[in-house]
Amino acid sequence: MNARARKQWIAGGALSAMLLGTIAMASSAAADVNQDEDVQIQVSVTPVGALTLTVNNPSVTLNESTSDDIWAAGNREFTGVLDGVSVSDDRNDVPADGSWSVSGQVSNFVAAGLPEIDSTKLGWVPELTTPIPGDFNVTPGAPIAGDLQETPAGEGPGGEWLEGGIQTGDLLVSNGSSVESNGQSFGVKAGLNLTVPKNTPSGAYASTLTLTLMGS
Template sequence: MKITKGTAARCVAGIIGGVLLAGVGSTAFAAWPDEEDGSDVDVKVDIVPVAGGALSLTVGGTETTLSESGSTATFRQFTGALPDVTVTDTRTDVPAGVAWYVVGQAGDFVGTAGQPNITPDHLGWAPEVVTDNDGEVAPGDVVDTSLDSGANAVGLAGQELLYLALDSPEAKAASGQWTANANLVLKTPVTVEPGAYTSVLTLSLFEDAF
């Protein structure tokens, strides 16, 4: 059963966006004095399990690049792939009727040279579960762009990538780990301004009752 989103009890977010480059310079240091005496220190840590487990989201990369493919005389098309998105649930006691879902929200494609923005409704995706499962999770719907037609031609304005598919309000979440990804497609008018663009795609993990 696909859940209906309400007030989220839990949210973890990952962002697919640009790359921050940090330069590291070199500094000259005075030579250390000759060692007179010394001693080693053993550094120890005891990491205990999280009580009751945890629900978490990880993303297998911080950026992706779209390349032109499939353009026509009426639109330009750019395709690519979302990095793997993994949900891990190690909890031992989850109330019945509580389920999680991962939502993708794209921002404007912003031109690096001041070109007009490309709005997120021009970006669509086709989600896919890439780990084996027995039907406990399911991918979200294929989302088309606003240059397509049909009920799902809305772009990535808060669309499900992956969700826990409970079959009844009495069902409980299962522990496990599941990975999904998606083919991405950006469609623009043929009159789109040339140049480099960057968008931020935010992936959020919510948990809610239904």
């Protein structure tokens, strides 16, 4: 091989080495990968607990308690106690401006074959039993005298007396802030008074008191 041929071969060998080096560099760059992928995580936190009204004693018997003064006024009086009523709130999600109330509605007193006694003859005096009245922004409803009942002097636990008997929507108990009363249970009772004319026909009369809990 002459010198010229030898030089060409050397040059060719040098070129081959350079090409090999370029391939190695490209392989190293392809292995250096940095890639991000996002995964969304979702969860539904649903409300638990409830605002509930419980009535443990579904029946109340009124017994006569007529005094001489009531008889002299031409009337007869029957009294009893609505008890075993409670409101509980164990919700985990309570609106900041939420509140609740329990109101009453009374049907006329009826007995088979006899004239009805109008529901306005029934009055009540609501009172908290637990916790102490006034706690947690919960208050009993106003005392209400029936149509023929002599309105007592002074105030009841819920304030000044109203007259005219229990009307639809009259409050048994109310709460001004669900946040303050959340997690608590409140017992409620009410003294009942039915005053009727003393010439009311004798009979077994019955009426239905419907209590309605409303809240947010």
